[in-house]
Amino acid sequence: MIEYVDTLLPYITTILLISSIYAIFSLGLNLEWGFTGLIDFGHVAFLAIGAYTTVMFNMSGFPLFLSVIAGIVLSGFFGLLLGIPTLRLREDYLAIVMIGFSEVLRFILLNEQWLTRGPFGIHGFDRPLQDVIPYQHYNTFLLILYLAILVIIYLSLERLVRSPWGRVLKSIREDEAVPSALGKNVFWYRLQSLMIGSAIAGLAGAMLAFYIMYIEPNTFKPIETFHAWIIIILGGTASNKGTIVGALVFCTFLSVTQFTNRFLPFTAHQMGAFRMIVIGLLLMLLMMYKPEGIFGKKEELALSD
Amino acid sequence: MDILSVKDLKKHFGGVKAVDGCSITIETGTVMGLIGPNGAGKTTMFNLISGFERGVGEIVFKGIRTDNLSPFKIARCGMVRTFQIPRALTKMTVSENLMLAPNTQAGERIWDVWLRPKRVREQERQIREKSRDILEFFEISHLEDEYAGALSGGQKKLLEMARAMMIDPSMMLLDEPFAGVNPTLARKISRYICELRKDGMTFLVIEHDIPAITKISDRIVVMNEGKVMAEGEPEEIKRRRDVLEVYIGGEG
Numbered sequence: 001m002i003e004y005v006d007t008l009l010p011y012i013t014t015i016l017l018i019s020s021i022y023a024i025f026s027l028g029l030n031l032e033w034g035f036t037g038l039i040d041f042g043h044v045a046f047l048a049i050g051a052y053t054t055v056m057f058n059m060s061g062f063p064l065f066l067s068v069i070a071g072i073v074l075s076g077f078f079g080l081l082l083g084i085p086t087l088r089l090r091e092d093y094l095a096i097v098m099i100g101f102s103e104v105l106r107f108i109l110l111n112e113q114w115l116t117r118g119p120f121g122i123h124g125f126d127r128p129l130q131d132v133i134p135y136q137h138y139n140t141f142l143l144i145l146y147l148a149i150l151v152i153i154y155l156s157l158e159r160l161v162r163s164p165w166g167r168v169l170k171s172i173r174e175d176e177a178v179p180s181a182l183g184k185n186v187f188w189y190r191l192q193s194l195m196i197g198s199a200i201a202g203l204a205g206a207m208l209a210f211y212i213m214y215i216e217p218n219t220f221k222p223i224e225t226f227h228a229w230i231i232i233i234l235g236g237t238a239s240n241k242g243t244i245v246g247a248l249v250f251c252t253f254l255s256v257t258q259f260t261n262r263f264l265p266f267t268a269h270q271m272g273a274f275r276m277i278v279i280g281l282l283l284m285l286l287m288m289y290k291p292e293g294i295f296g297k298k299e300e301l302a303l304s305d
Numbered sequence: 306m307d308i309l310s311v312k313d314l315k316k317h318f319g320g321v322k323a324v325d326g327c328s329i330t331i332e333t334g335t336v337m338g339l340i341g342p343n344g345a346g347k348t349t350m351f352n353l354i355s356g357f358e359r360g361v362g363e364i365v366f367k368g369i370r371t372d373n374l375s376p377f378k379i380a381r382c383g384m385v386r387t388f389q390i391p392r393a394l395t396k397m398t399v400s401e402n403l404m405l406a407p408n409t410q411a412g413e414r415i416w417d418v419w420l421r422p423k424r425v426r427e428q429e430r431q432i433r434e435k436s437r438d439i440l441e442f443f444e445i446s447h448l449e450d451e452y453a454g455a456l457s458g459g460q461k462k463l464l465e466m467a468r469a470m471m472i473d474p475s476m477m478l479l480d481e482p483f484a485g486v487n488p489t490l491a492r493k494i495s496r497y498i499c500e501l502r503k504d505g506m507t508f509l510v511i512e513h514d515i516p517a518i519t520k521i522s523d524r525i526v527v528m529n530e531g532k533v534m535a536e537g538e539p540e541e542i543k544r545r546r547d548v549l550e551v552y553i554g555g556e557g
Contacts, residue, residue: 163425164412167397167405174394181355182472183380183408192415
């Protein structure tokens with residue numbers, strides 16, 4: 001019994017840590033897609049920018065807190081930079097540009113070794129309060145820290161989307177001609193949404209780096225973007241609460257199914273593919289029977305008409 | 306005084322001359338009807354005036370050149386339009402639809418949401434009150450908390466007008482306000498337009514329902530094939546043979 005507790009607790013801590021990182025990452029996308037209707041297929045790029053900026057600033061001697069701020073700001077800045085040429089166009093252009101950008105960025109990270117150490121990745125950077133917290137309790141500390149950050153981000157986003165500002169975003173999501181005709185600068189609101197969503201992804205990037213202690217370009221493959229999409233659709237588009245629950249369900253599923261190859265005749269590689277098949281199937285069933293997700297509102301379903 | 310003057314406005318789509326050198330002026334506080342057969346260029350004219358499309362020519366609204374401004378800037382000058390097919394925000398409630406509109410909201414700026422929450426709350430209260438007054442004016446108060454998607458076609462038209470009223474416009478462009486609306490509701494809409502006109506609002510109204518539009522208009526412009534073919538007082542227009550021919554097909 002004691003043995004179980006000894007292995008189970010760190011295991012649960014791990015799942016919760018990963019879930020909280022995914023939750024924050026997905027909350028950023030939920031602001032963009034769920035509330036504004038922006039199709040961002042390159043969200044992982046901002047996770048990468050946040051992680052690399054934080055780590056590289058820290059490695060060149062900046063205090064950790066400032067490094068994280070730099071990561072957030074730079075992610076938001078790149079959101080702005082990409083938004084300016086694309087957000088005036090139709091929604092699908094943003095999707096194409098974003099997925100392209102996230103891959104180009106990954107290749108830059110892989111190839112510009114003088115800057116990023118390329119495929120060797122970066123490790124040996126500071127972690128928050130690493131000198132104060134004993135190593136055996138470090139993950140527990142990190143979990144408390146991350147849950148606190150998650151709560152702050154969640155409450156901030158809730159406040160924003162319930163404000164008149166959020167009301168404008170929702171109107172843009174539905175039909176941009178209406179807010180335009182009423183005097184709203186649709187482009188500027190979209191840009192704000194993309195910047196904030198990207199900055200939040202940047203924060204998640206820094207959190208990811210602190211947790212895994214090692215970053216390399218292939219941590220940031222496009223699949224991560226689509227994990228966030230799955231989480232949002234699962235939890236309920238335009239529901240921040242749903243996104244958090246979606247992240248927890250998704251990460252638990254991914255983690256628990258790692259053990260199922262004890263019961264199934266699959267290699268680890270096949271198991272990975274099999275998991276994706278199951279997720280796909282579950283999503284299809286969800287779309288058929290509860291298309292609004294766990295916490296979404298049917299009346300506000302973004303894809304329906 | 307003229308609130309809007311359009312000079313030699315042109316818009317071509319490939320070989321189609323949708324609007325081909327139109328000039329109109331509208332006096333403040335009047336209702337102008339815009340009629341013409343399908344494809345005459347009425348809606349394109351609306352799109353040009355409200356900035357949703359760019360053409361060639363001069364548009365001056367309240368002394369400001371607006372032909373190069375984006376739609377939201379034109380709306381902020383005090384001109385608001387409705388759409389031929391009503392564009393209610395169906396996934397928002399009626400109340401949210403209305404409360405979205407005012408452009409003076411501090412809460413529309415992200416920093417004010419954080420720094421001046423009290424002011425934002427106070428404004429929300431005022432805007433809600435205003436939205437209730439306007440809903441009452443249009444006699445749709447009972448729908449306040451419904452999702453706009455649940456409204457009938459006619460109710461959506463009223464909602465669109467009510468929403469437009471929320472920005473305190475000085476001029477409204479209405480695209481077929483009577484189309485697909487039952488006679489009682491149509492009379493209601495006419496009455497609203499007349500009441501608002503008395504308060505000094507200017508209207509430009511596209512409409513196919515000739516009896517209805519002649520009743521509420523001070524002047525009428527007839528468009529055909531992208532050009533203004535007639536302009537004058539309703540009685541004058543009704544007597545013009547060429548107008549009747551365009552509408553009824555040469556036999557009238």
